[in-house]
Every structure is written in structure tokens, then in C-alpha cells.
Amino acid sequence: MERSPTLSLRERQKEGRRARIIAAAKSLFVEAGLDNITIEAIAEIAGVSSVTVHNYYGTKSGVLLALVAESDRELLETLDKELTNQPDDLVDLLLRFFTIICDHTLTHLDKSVWRQVISASVDGREPRFNKLYRELDHKLASVLIREIEQLRAVGQLADSVNSTHLGWALFNLQNARFVEFIASDNKTRDQALHDLRNDLLALFTLVIPTC
Amino acid sequence: MERSPTLSLRERQKEGRRARIIAAAKSLFVEAGLDNITIEAIAEIAGVSSVTVHNYYGTKSGVLLALVAESDRELLETLDKELTNQPDDLVDLLLRFFTIICDHTLTHLDKSVWRQVISASVDGREPRFNKLYRELDHKLASVLIREIEQLRAVGQLADSVNSTHLGWALFNLQNARFVEFIASDNKTRDQALHDLRNDLLALFTLVIPTC
DNA sequence: CAAATTTTTTTAGTCCACTAAAAATTTTAC
DNA sequence: GTAAAATTTTTAGTGGACTAAAAAAATTTG
Structure with missing residues (x-):
């Protein structure tokens, strides 16, 4: 899957450290909020020094x-896998799109962490975050456009x-409904889905005056 | 305007300190980003101790x-003032609504600070922020609903x-377009307005199959 | 005006992200 | 196998948010 057939020992070790660090971070992030976790703790589980994490x-x-x-x-x-099958109507398309995204996010990290992610994507302290998010949005919108x-x-x-x-x-x-879903611990996916459906129905039953 | 006719000396002094602190904060936030400014600096300008700011x-x-x-x-x-006059069409209504909001935000604080605000409203570290934002959204949506x-x-x-x-x-x-406007330093209000118009036109020229 | 109360300030300290540089370790290259 | 290069760790330190408690100052109350 990876393109490089021969990695030097050094590169392999780096890869390993990288992997251990994000695995450690993931496990910690899931069981406690982002700011209850120290770099030190991540480093310890990953078996490296905290300075290495920073580096x-x-x-x-x-x-x-x-x-x-x-x-x-x-x-x-x-x-790509779950969306390309049936070409039903626009409302169903969007609702399925939304469902996949909501379900996917929660299988990886919980809401409290995603809140920090969304927050970081807009606060501008870490420009890479903003960039990554713009790119993801662009790719997601492209998928939708393709289906349309x-x-x-x-x-x-x-x-x-x-x-x-x-x-x-x-x-x-x-996306607005997605952010709302993430922002509130009480909001279930189905509630969010329901709200989105109402949005769409309200828009689509609009009758244009000149019609 | 305020309901209490007689404030004790203590209450008046507190009010004054409060006012001085937020005035100091505002002046500093405008000339430098949120995290280039220390509580200490705000306190000094406001003429109080940093502990008081925390308190x-x-x-x-x-x-x-x-x-x-x-x-x-x-x-x-x-x-309320600028929206209630002419009842033109839906697109114009929304574009005016959007314009007022964009212009208003920038007269108070600059984009970099608003980014922190939006960010804080979703990150959940400060529950009051989330609450305030939900309330504001609710009030803004109510205005729109009333006009509709x-x-x-x-x-x-x-x-x-x-x-x-x-x-x-x-x-x-x-709101999605507003956040996009705030999130990018390059995006002008007019560009954002243009994007929003395209959103609306795309939605409103949708012909429902059964029509 | 003196005592009681409230509030602020001072003081001292914790925690943690982040950084720079020296020291130690490991890999590579010959 | 040894010298050179790369990389990590140790060490030491800074800055700043936030906190607790003691001390100081001001306000209120009789």
C-alpha cells in the first residue's frame, strides 16, 4: 500500500514512534477530554520523551x-463505497450523506474531542488545521456534487x-446540522437527521412566485 | 435604563472595575490576537490586580x-431597526440580513478575535459560551422567521x-457563509455575499419533479 | 467613630505547554 | 569496526493561566 519499498532503519523507527504516539493519544483522548491530557502522558505511553512528541x-x-x-x-x-449505489432523490441522498458522516465521526473519537477539532479548525492558532478542514470540506462537497x-x-x-x-x-x-450535533451532548443523530429533513422539506416546498 | 435606582458605593465601584476591565480587554484584543495578551496586561490597564480579573x-x-x-x-x-422596513423578496431579505451581521461584527472586533469567539462557542471548555451562542442564534433565527x-x-x-x-x-x-467569512482573512464581505446569493439561487431554481 | 463585613491585593505556588542546548545514544558509511 | 552523522533524551528554563490563603484596605453598620 505504501509506495516506498525500502525504508532505512531510521525511517522505520520514526514511523513506529509516530504510530505509537498517535495510538497513545487516541486512547487517551477517548477516555478523557483533550485538556485533561498532558503531552507527558502521551509520551509515556508511547515510550518516548515529551520533547520528542513536540519535535x-x-x-x-x-x-x-x-x-x-x-x-x-x-x-x-x-x-465512496456506501453512496454510489442507488440514485434515489435529493432528500434521501443528503440524509444518507449526513448519516454516514455522523456515524463515522463517532466511531473514531467522541463528541468532546470533535468539538476541539472543529474549534481548532476555526481558531487559526494552528493554520494546518484550517487548511486540513477546508480540504476535507472541499472533498466532501465534491462527493455531493458528483452525486447530484x-x-x-x-x-x-x-x-x-x-x-x-x-x-x-x-x-x-x-454541515450546520452536523456541528450542532457535535456541539451538544444531548442531541442524538436521529434528532439531527430529523432537523435536517425539516430544513430540506421547508426549502423544497417553496413555491416560486413566478411559477 | 437600569432597574436599580440606588447602587451602593461598593456596587458602583464594582461596576466601574468591570467596565474598565472589558474596556481594557477590548482595546488590547483589537491591536493583538487573543493569546498574545495576558490577563496581567488587561489588569494593569484596568488598574486592578490580575487576581481581580480572575475573580x-x-x-x-x-x-x-x-x-x-x-x-x-x-x-x-x-x-430590528434596519430590517423591518421594506418587505421585498426572500433572497433580498436574507442578503440584507447577512450584510448587517457581517458589517456589525467587524465594527466591534476584528476577524482574529471573532475566530476565537466562534471557536470558544463550540469547544465546550466554557459552557457559558456555548449557551450565549445558542441564545444568540435563536434570537437571530427568530428575527428571520418573523420577517418570513x-x-x-x-x-x-x-x-x-x-x-x-x-x-x-x-x-x-x-451562518455557514458567515463563519467562512470570519475564518478567512482574505474573504471579503462581498465575496461571501456573492457565495450566499449563489446558494440561494441554486436552491430556489430547483424544480420539484412532481410539479 | 469603632467594630464588623466585604472586597481587593499580595504572596506564594501549581501545572503544563513549549523551547533551547548539552549529553547520550543509535544508525550509517566507509 | 570505527568515525561521522542523525536523532533522541536529559536538563534546565520561560511564560502564563489559574488557585488558595493571608494580609491589607475600604465600606458599611450600629
Whole structure:
């Protein structure tokens, strides 16, 4: 799967340390909130010094970033697998899209950690975070746009619609509900799904005056 | 305006300290990012000890929270004043709503500080922040819903639309673009406005298959 | 005005992220 | 197998948020 056939001993060891660090971080992040965990603790479990963690990932957020990058890759794979089958209608498409994303996130880390991720993606202290998130959003929106174009090809949508703009609009709508889902411990996925459905129905039953 | 006619000397002094602290914080936040500023510096300008700042506002985010609360009050006033006049169409309504919000935020604090605000509203370290933001969102959405109901009353919208759901959907859509606007230093208000218009047009030119 | 009460400040300290540089260790290259 | 290079660890330190408690100052109350 990896492209490099021969890694020097040094490189392999580095890879191992990297892996141990993010594995340690993941296990700790899951059982306690981000700021109840010290770099020291991560380093100890990973069997390296805390300075090494800093050298590898820069900041504590940097460690989290690596975790998220991994999760993102998987999410895109999952979306590709589970979304391309049936070309049903637009509402169903978006609801399935939303469901996959919600379910995926919670299998990796819990809400409290994702809150920190979303928070870090916007606060700008760690520019890489912002970048990663913009890229992920772009990829996710692209998936949606692609599916919308398929719906149009099948005749489910008028040719007059702008798939790109519609895709971004729907992505943003869905993302708002996702953030709301993550931001509140009480909100279940099904509640969020319900809210999103209401959003879509309200928009789609809009009758244009000139019609 | 305030309900208490007679404040004891102690209460007045507290009020004064409070005011001095947030004034000091505001001036500092504007000229440097949130984490380049120390509580110590705020305290010094305000003429109190750093411990007093902690006692009053708990955390540095707490100070920021107080600033934002003030700004929120004004925003709601401005919206009430500038929105209730002409009942034009839905797109114009939302674009004006968006414009007012964007312009308002930048008159108070700059983007880098608002990033921290949005970030703090979701990260959950300071539950008050989350609460304040939910409340603000609720009030803003209510304004939108009220205006949508007016449009319906004038006949601009079909009676079949659910104003509440539509209001929330449009609020979320608009808010996504607002966050994007804040998150990027390069993005101008007009660009964001343009993107939002595209979102709306894409959604509204959707032709429902059964029509 | 004196005693009681409230509030702020001073003092002292903890914790942890993050950094720089010296020392130790390990891998590589010949 | 030894010298050179790379990398980690140890050590030591800074900065700043936040806290607890004692000391000082101010306000209120009779």
C-alpha cells in the first residue's frame, strides 16, 4: 500500500514512534477530554520523551490533527463505497450523506474531542488545521456534487440547476446540522437527521412566485 | 435604563472595575490576537490586580464572553431597526440580513478575535459560551422567521411553507457563509455575499419533479 | 467613630505547554 | 569496526493561566 519499498532503519523507527504516539493519544483522548491530557502522558505511553512528541507534532493540537487526518481518509473511502449505489432523490441522498458522516465521526473519537477539532479548525492558532478542514470540506462537497450530477443525469433534477452551487448549499446546510450535533451532548443523530429533513422539506416546498 | 435606582458605593465601584476591565480587554484584543495578551496586561490597564480579573470573569475566555454579550445586544437592536422596513423578496431579505451581521461584527472586533469567539462557542471548555451562542442564534433565527412570516402575509410566499423550518434552514445557510467569512482573512464581505446569493439561487431554481 | 463585613491585593505556588542546548545514544558509511 | 552523522533524551528554563490563603484596605453598620 505504501509506495516506498525500502525504508532505512531510521525511517522505520520514526514511523513506529509516530504510530505509537498517535495510538497513545487516541486512547487517551477517548477516555478523557483533550485538556485533561498532558503531552507527558502521551509520551509515556508511547515510550518516548515529551520533547520528542513536540519535535514530531509541534503542539498538542498537532497530535490531534494527525488523528483527524487519518479519520478523514477513511471517511472519504466509506462515502465512496456506501453512496454510489442507488440514485434515489435529493432528500434521501443528503440524509444518507449526513448519516454516514455522523456515524463515522463517532466511531473514531467522541463528541468532546470533535468539538476541539472543529474549534481548532476555526481558531487559526494552528493554520494546518484550517487548511486540513477546508480540504476535507472541499472533498466532501465534491462527493455531493458528483452525486447530484448523477441525479440530474437520471432525470431526477432539471437541467437548469447548477450542481456545484446546489452541492455547496446543501453541504453547508448539512454541515450546520452536523456541528450542532457535535456541539451538544444531548442531541442524538436521529434528532439531527430529523432537523435536517425539516430544513430540506421547508426549502423544497417553496413555491416560486413566478411559477 | 437600569432597574436599580440606588447602587451602593461598593456596587458602583464594582461596576466601574468591570467596565474598565472589558474596556481594557477590548482595546488590547483589537491591536493583538487573543493569546498574545495576558490577563496581567488587561489588569494593569484596568488598574486592578490580575487576581481581580480572575475573580470577576473566571477565565480569559470569560472576559471575551462579556465583550461578545455586549456586541450581541447591539446587533439585535440594529437588526430590528434596519430590517423591518421594506418587505421585498426572500433572497433580498436574507442578503440584507447577512450584510448587517457581517458589517456589525467587524465594527466591534476584528476577524482574529471573532475566530476565537466562534471557536470558544463550540469547544465546550466554557459552557457559558456555548449557551450565549445558542441564545444568540435563536434570537437571530427568530428575527428571520418573523420577517418570513411578513413576506407570507404580503403574499410573497405560499401559505404552505413552514416559516419556522424555512427560517432555520436559511439562518443555517447564511451562518455557514458567515463563519467562512470570519475564518478567512482574505474573504471579503462581498465575496461571501456573492457565495450566499449563489446558494440561494441554486436552491430556489430547483424544480420539484412532481410539479 | 469603632467594630464588623466585604472586597481587593499580595504572596506564594501549581501545572503544563513549549523551547533551547548539552549529553547520550543509535544508525550509517566507509 | 570505527568515525561521522542523525536523532533522541536529559536538563534546565520561560511564560502564563489559574488557585488558595493571608494580609491589607475600604465600606458599611450600629
